[in-house]
Amino acid sequence: MHRLMKKEQLLTIPNLLSVVRLLLIPLIVWLYCARQEYELAVLFILLSGATDVVDGFIARRFHMVSDFGKILDPVADKLTQGALIAGLTYLALYFSDIPQVAKGFAVDLLLLAGYALPASLIGQWGDLAMSAVKRCCHIKDFGTLLPGHGGILDRFDSALLTIPFTYLFCSITGGYIL
Numbered sequence: 001m002h003r004l005m006k007k008e009q010l011l012t013i014p015n016l017l018s019v020v021r022l023l024l025i026p027l028i029v030w031l032y033c034a035r036q037e038y039e040l041a042v043l044f045i046l047l048s049g050a051t052d053v054v055d056g057f058i059a060r061r062f063h064m065v066s067d068f069g070k071i072l073d074p075v076a077d078k079l080t081q082g083a084l085i086a087g088l089t090y091l092a093l094y095f096s097d098i099p100q101v102a103k104g105f106a107v108d109l110l111l112l113a114g115y116a117l118p119a120s121l122i123g124q125w126g127d128l129a130m131s132a133v134k135r136c137c138h139i140k141d142f143g144t145l146l147p148g149h150g151g152i153l154d155r156f157d158s159a160l161l162t163i164p165f166t167y168l169f170c171s172i173t174g175g176y177i178l
Contacts, residue, residue, distance in 0.1 A: 012064040014073070017055035021076040024048045025083045026172055029114070032087045041087075048080055079118065086110050115169050122165045123158030130157040 024044055032041040055073065059065045090110050134142065 010066070010068050012059070012066055012069065013062075014055035014059035014064050015066065015069045017051040017058075018069065018072045018076045021048050021051050021055075021080060024051075025079055026168075028080075029083050029087055030172060033090050036091075045084070052077065075121065079121075082117065083114070086114055111173060115166075119162050119165055119169075123162045126159065126161035127157040130160070 024047065028041050028044045028048070031037045031044065052073070055069075059069060130142075134140065
């Protein structure tokens with residue numbers, strides 16, 4: 001039998017700090033790549049690192065370690081590291097002597113990767129969130145149109161969170177993926 005996470009296990013200070021770290025990623029990338037304000041970007045990178053140290057300390061010291069936090073913290077770390085690598089690669093290509101066509105292609109690949117990785121993770125979270133709602137309500141399917149397959153809404157679980165992320169990404173990048 002699956003154990004449901006309680007609200008107290010999700011809304012802990014360490015988990016909220018990990019969410020803050022995730023929210024800093026687009027800001028850091030924007031400051032570093034679009035605005036080229038390196039000092040400010042470094043300041044937010046240091047803030048992100050500080051939240052990582054503080055959330056680990058608080059979780060252990062005050063016994064706030066949760067299963068969700070064990071997943072969220074490494075995901076935030078890896079996404080931050082990936083964004084930093086992508087930003088450094090972008091600027092290396094931007095200031096290099098690579099022909100313009102190759103630069104455009106490389107930038108397109110970096111932007112696409114910057115969208116695809118978080119979007120796929122967010123899609124999984126949407127699916128897991130809807131599964132948790134069904135378990136909490138003691139139902140198998142959200143509808144009867146596709147019985148035994150989760151119902152028709154199950155075809156859109158991942159889109160519930162991916163669509164707002166896509167809108168946000170397009171707003172930040174000027175509609176890049178459309």
